[in-house]
Amino acid sequence: MDMPMSFYWSNQAIILFDGWSVQDAxxxxxxxxxxxxxGALFEGVKRLVGWVGKGKGMLVNRDTGDTSDPEERTPLLKSPPDVALTRKRKHMSHNAVLCRSRLRYHLAQSLxxxxxxxxxxCLMLVVMTYNGWLAIAVFLGAGLGYFVFFADMEIKA
Known part of the structure; x- marks a missing residue:
């Protein structure tokens, strides 16, 4: 089969693989x-990747990023060593949980x-069939997906 090098309008096409062969309207x-x-799904996944990335960024340390122990800053109110050690262990375990959560978000975002x-x-290859109907379908799907999944974006004049 010759590969067309310009758009054609036909009801016959092979889409992505031999098993997806179209022969009629x-x-x-x-x-x-x-x-x-x-195409709409592509835009939805694109939005979901960004949403998961925002979730990863919202994981903040409970003590507002300040990793120093408040008792270390005020030596007059210092706790006995065993209490300070317990607090450090809690802080370290919280950081480990935070790190695992960020790793899960990053893994989900990567997948x-x-x-x-x-x-x-796949959508690019569909357009590369040069079938006009299929190309329009890709463009409409991308537009529809953007309209649906990015509807809450604020417009600033």
């Missing part, structure tokens, strides 16, 4: 709907990023 219509959904990249390349 009904098959093309269902494929267009599926590709619109995939979502991989999904985003896979979707992006």
């Amino acid at each position: 009904t098959g093309m219509a269902f494929s267009v709907i599926g590709i619109i959904c995939a 979502l990023h991989v999904l985003q990249v896979v979707l992006a390349y």
